[in-house]
Amino acid sequence: MAFSKVYPLYIKKAERKNRTKExxxxxxxxxxxYTQAGLEKQIKRECDFETFFAQAPAINPNVSLIKGVVCGVRVEEVEDPLMQRIRFLDKLIDELAKGKTMEKILRS
Incomplete structure (x- = not known):
C-alpha cells in the first residue's frame, strides 16, 4: 500500500475534527x-509504507510510549515491526482526531 494513498485519508480524518494538515x-x-521537505518528497515518490518507514531518518525514541488500541489491536503488542509502525501512526492520527493536545500526542 502506498503511503501517498493513505496520507490524504489521515488529513481528511483530522480535518473532520477541526484539526489541520500541518x-x-x-x-x-x-x-x-522526516523534515517537511523530506515528507513531501516521499509523498510525491508514491513509495509504499515499507519504503517510507525504512527511509525514515530516525524513528522517535519515545515511540515505546505509544500505547492503546487501533482497530481492536493493541499497538504495543503488534509483533511485525512494519505493521507496528503503521499502527503507531494510526494511533497518533486517532489521538489527533479525538482532540488530544499536541503535547500529549507527541509524548512531551
Missing amino acids: EVDQVIRWLTG
Missing part, C-alpha cells in the same frame, strides 16, 4: 524524523 504533518515528522 498538525498531521507534525505528528508524522515526530514519529519518523
Whole structure:
C-alpha cells in the first residue's frame, strides 16, 4: 500500500475534527524524523509504507510510549515491526482526531 494513498485519508480524518494538515504533518515528522521537505518528497515518490518507514531518518525514541488500541489491536503488542509502525501512526492520527493536545500526542 502506498503511503501517498493513505496520507490524504489521515488529513481528511483530522480535518473532520477541526484539526489541520500541518498538525498531521507534525505528528508524522515526530514519529519518523522526516523534515517537511523530506515528507513531501516521499509523498510525491508514491513509495509504499515499507519504503517510507525504512527511509525514515530516525524513528522517535519515545515511540515505546505509544500505547492503546487501533482497530481492536493493541499497538504495543503488534509483533511485525512494519505493521507496528503503521499502527503507531494510526494511533497518533486517532489521538489527533479525538482532540488530544499536541503535547500529549507527541509524548512531551
